[in-house]
Amino acid sequence: MTIIQDCLDALLHPSARYDALTRARHRAFMGPRLLGSLVALAAFPVYLAIRGAPTALEVAAFAWLVVPILLSYFLSRTGRYEGAHVLSSTALAGLVMMIAIATGGIESFATVWLVVIPLEAALSASRRVVTFASMLALACLLALIAMNYFGVLPPLDAGAAHGVFMAFGIASATLYAAGVAFGSEALARTGTSLLNVEEDRYRLLARNMCDVISRHRRNGAVQFISPAAEALLGVPASELQDHGLFDRVHVADRPAYLTALAAAALGNDGQSVEFRLRRDVARASQGEARHSADFIWVEMRCRPLEPASAAGTSAEPEVVAVMRDITERKHQEHALDLALTTAERADAAKTRFLATMSHELRTPLNAIIGFSEMMVQEDALSLDAARRKEYAQLINDSGQHLLSVVNSILDISKMESGNFEILPEPFAPREVLLNSSNLLALKARDNGIELVTRVPEDLPQITGDPRAFRQIVLNLVSNAVKFTERGGRVTISARVEGSRMVLRVMDNGVGIAQEDLKRIGDPFFQAGKTYQRRHEGTGLGLSIVKSLVALHRGEIDVQSKVEEGTTVTVMLPLTFVPGVDVSEAEPASDNIATLTPAPRPGKQDQGYRVKKSA
Template identity: 40%
Template sequence: MRHERFILTRLMVGAVALGLAPAYLAWRGTLGTLEALVMIAAALPLIAVVALSRSGRLDIAHCISASALALFIAALAGMTGGAGSPLLLWLAAVPTEAMFFGSRPYVARASAIAAIALGSVVILQQLGAFAAPAPWTSGMMPSFVMIAILYAMAVAIGFLHRRDDELREHRASDARAQLLLDNVGDLVTWHDAGGSVLFANAAAKALAGADPQDLRGRGLFERVHIADRPLFLKALSDAAHGGGAATACFRTLFVPRSGDANARAPVSLWLEMRAHRIEDAGARDGVAVVCVMRDITARQALEEERARGHAEALKASDVKGQFLATVSHELRTPLNAIIGFSEMLSNDTQEWLDAEKRQEYAKIIHGSGHHLLDVVNTLLDISKIESGAMTIEQEPIDIAAVAQDCCALMALRAEASQVSLERVLGPDLPPVLGDRRALKQVMINLLSNAVKFTPVNGRIVLAVVRDGDMIDLSVADTGIGIAATDLPKLGEPFFQAGGSYDRSYEGTGLGLSVVRGLVGLHGGKLTIESAPGVGTRVAVRLPVGGVAASSLPVKITTFARAPRRGLESKEPVRLTA
């Protein structure tokens, strides 16, 4: 548009000047030096048009045009009195006219050209280069002044018209930008160098029900989760004073969208913010930060779900590896015994095997077979529990009789390990509604673990007492105990506490997992207290009247036991819920 305006005005000026030249020549006849310069100045705008059309350089063309105007005014001034001519005032039109075709460099160059023209007129005046003014020039002076006034009026009107056009364009541009910002789905905010919000678009309302005015100042900062505020401020600082761009993800707490059922309940959102630095002369320090924030709550939930799935897959892989290692270890020893001793018994050439030896080897094979059967039954039980296929029969059970049977079964093993096994039964124990086989398995597993991990001359107490409508069944020992770091892992399949002795004691590590499942099927609770070198107490609380069975294993509540706590009396240790 500037090129077109420049070419049209210069063509018009040049055409008018060249059109009047023949009439002027016919009137004046021979031209003087100053008159010849006027003719040259009138033709120079056409040269400027040619230069612009050829090179596309408006700055060069404008220099030629400004020089033509300055030369034209200087020549007329020389003809009308030199340095004292009022026409020199027209030199101010040179930089004024430059405002329409460029920026400050154009005005600066035009001012320099006007100054050179004025200086040249003054110097030539002092050298006596100008003759006395012609008589006709005094009569033309009012015309020149009127032309100057009309020119100044045209410049002023043109400048005001251009300013109005720019203002209308700016308003239209601002309206388009505001419309775009208000309809974009992302939250756009404008911050000063200190992080305060100067502007927020209407997406704040659609995003989370917050009014854009509520986010101004520290409104947005106060809605950022307190743990994520340092990250939020660091991103703004990095954008304002660092590389010019920064990204951060943080949690926010907004009021809900309008129309929600819970109108006053807050809603938490994950936002991804991209901050960019811009230069703003109106802002403090001349720097502002524009932030575009997008709701990534759904994406964050998906990523967390994917991370949980990955963690569960890794855990399943670890459990599988631990399962293979544990089961292979538990099966290898009895299988070796069965194979070895059965080969010895089947070999008739071994005449040194008498009847007593054969009976001893047969018992070893029988015991190894039962051990294998126990391992397989335990694996089947834990598989049924975890798959939800395990069912129980609920019938009235004499819990005291079950405790006596379990102690009788474990007595020989406790005696072989030189461990004292005691039984404490509370008075007036009512019948418990549950599965006799499952509760017996719970007691045997707990007693078996206690015997396994209790050293020589240790003590084990099985206590059964009533506590209101609940039965407290506990097994306490003076064994090696469990470290505090291992307590949260108890009940996980194939886990045995204490890595330094995990293979020093036989077992699959599934006993407590089975107990968890069976207690959960009875609607009970499971608590474990323990400390290294002090011992362990496992407490099971069962409802007397029974409840609806749960398909999930019960959660184990664990406590680190006090160092001086022991089993000084036969009274069972009570755990306050």
């Protein structure tokens, strides 16, 4: 059997070698015809030995046995399965008509074989071929009836031989029909087996592939969804049927989801859409299982379902879609966007730094150079001792300002690189506050500003870096004095709340606009456009404060309103115990603090609270 099957496979047309069902049908067509023709041709000599000299009809009938071999060759060379069945039906009808005409027409034993023609054509599984064979058999039957009616055929010899031939014709037709039935059943069994194999294969693919395959109506209702959806969304696929999947689409993404499906249903191939889907996640909490939900990003590619694929069950257009999880890609895109934003901000900071430093450094340097040149030419300018002392003091003040700018830049650089050292030790914050106030009292008095310090005498000691605390106070008070107009007031207060000390610096100065408040604390940033600023400075003061507070694991809260003033509240732990090495502290400009809205009930001003990131 294997040898015969191998021989038949060698004769198959290339188009039939890669489809199991088509291969089985071609073998079923060629096998019986080749075998039957070869057996009949081999029996022809035996028939001659028994029968003797054959008649012309017998010679023609045996010659006709070559036709099945030619039909098999036709199918082998062309692969046209339906065409081969049409030719086979035509050849069988011709053989039956030839024998029937020579042996009595409608009363011939061969006439019964006309029934076999449509039965044989049924093996083609083609309605067109069966219809053609049925019409051909009916036409042959009508032709024989007409020939008998008009007396065209020779008279029938109704002897004993006629009964024998009639019995032979019926028996042979019955056996052939039985063979056709067995062949049809074998083909059906083969088709069912192959269908089961393919179904198992596709079910295996659908179950194990990461992408989700689904079939939808135009309105988004799910007709079918592959088991991969359960792993993707954490729910059984049955819950996603009908509008179950649509209910999980993020509300903001539902229009895009439905638009893509509707466009695909109208015949637009290659529709692609990205949207968010709610996924159920099981989490363990205190020994109990609980479920929560989050959203993932998916990409869905959809195209119209072919009418033949839809099995003709509905005239409504349907869509087949493939979904895949792109959450990781979205995270990467978001990270790239953040990196781009950070790079742009860094570039803007560099530009802002150059613009600010060019002014902050040039102004004192011009003063130093100018007054020093004047002192060099004191004889020509006839400078007295008081004027020389005044110029020397201006040179010293300009140098101190330059040193302050350089120290601020060095401090912020150390913080950004994580090399700023925090050396905690117990100290009395009251003395630091009073001393810092005294240092800035002269500047406040010169600017016509009232500086008020309210520090309780029983303010306890705290553990922290006293140098950093002093810098926090000086920067905050200096900023408050700088941005308060003449006649204004700056108030410094401190108190203990629970395990934290709360330092508050409040002024009634120019205030900060809401759009600038979010960026307060960024290095080299000052509220208001550069050409509109009435107050000079590097914009590093509050950035240094923010970084020092964060390094102490404290919080800073900024409340402000334009032309009404600003209140900066710093909350530091009474006892700071470094949990990590200081070198691991987060840099000032790298999200060491996060700005979040801090609404205040009953107040109209807008504030932002700066908290150390976890």
